[in-house]
Amino acid sequence: MADVKIKVLRYHPDVDTEARYDSYIVDARENMTVLDALFIILTEQDQTISFRCSCRLGMCGSCGMIMNNKEGLACxxxxxKLGSEITVRPLRNLPIIKDLAVNMDPFFKQWQRIKPYFVPTEEAANDFAVIPPESDRREIIDQNxxxxxxGACYSACTLVSLDDSYIGPAALNRAYTLVADERDQGTKQRMEVAAGEDGVLRCHTLFNCMEVCPKKLAPTWSIQKLKTRAVTAAFKGGSK
Ligand code: FES
Incomplete structure (x- = not known):
């Protein structure tokens, strides 16, 4: 492959009054990823550039960023796939710590609100509660x-951009995954938040989250299922 120009957004809030783009030329090899290119820039051209990564395998989620205007994992x-000129910038809707590294606190504050962990029923707490892998019940949980x-979906979500009190696609997707799990008993508390004023009814079904999810999940559909559940419960006079 030929040389590739990589334009990286540079911004340090303690020092810079505004963001700028710095350009670097990288000799792109076959199968090179954006993260590989950033490491080449860091080690060979500019040691002041900041970005975050860990696993380099698409598992930890720490290298989320926007590449040629679309969220994804740099690793x-x-x-x-991106052409001879690539623009790299940090995720939206999250404060920039420096360059491509963002503060994930707003994302995880919303994540915490929906009780993102399994709350076992008494039966499930005392023994393994098995849901057969090939069953329909398992399929519902597995999907998401x-x-x-x-944070790719949180960055791409227009509704989060308009109002960051909206819980957002990732946390609501997690809420649905647990609500759909028959072994879990945290549904009532989760639905109170998911069906509340910052929850599912804010979603305008724009599908931005699904377009960028690197794991090909479908938060929009999870949100629709939570909406159905919330509306049905409202007709019945409850929150579950
Ligand atoms: S470095 Fe872990 S997902 Fe990219």
Whole structure:
């Protein structure tokens, strides 16, 4: 492959009054990812550039960023798919710590609100509560269980951009995954938040979250299922 120009957004809130783009030329090799290119820039051209990563395998979610205007994981995005000029910038809707590294606190504050952990029923707490892998019940849970909390959907969500009190697609997807799990008994508390003023009814079904999810999850559909549940409960006079 030929040289590739990589424009990286640079911003340090303690020092800079505004963001700028710095350009770097990288000799792109076959199968090179955006994360590989950032490491080449860091080690060979500019040691002041900041970005975050850990696993380099698409599992930890820490390398989420926007590449040529679309959210994704830098460690799973091949240079060859992006062309000869690539623009890299940090996720939206999250404060910039420096350059491509963002503060994930707003994302995880929303994540916490929906009680993101399994709350076992008495039966499930005392013994393994088995749901057969091939069963329909398992299929419902499996569909959206692989979220790696990278924040790509939170960044792409127009409704979060308009009002960050909205819980957002990742947390609501997690809420549905647990609500759909018959072994869990946290549904009432979760639905009170999910059906509340910051919850599912704010979603305008724009599908931005689904377009960018690197794990091909479908938060929009999870939100629709929670909406159905919330509206049905409202007709029946409850929150569950
Ligand atoms: S470095 Fe872990 S997902 Fe990219």
């Amino acid at each position: 799973r995005t091949k240079i060859a 269980i692989d979220c790696i909390t990278c």
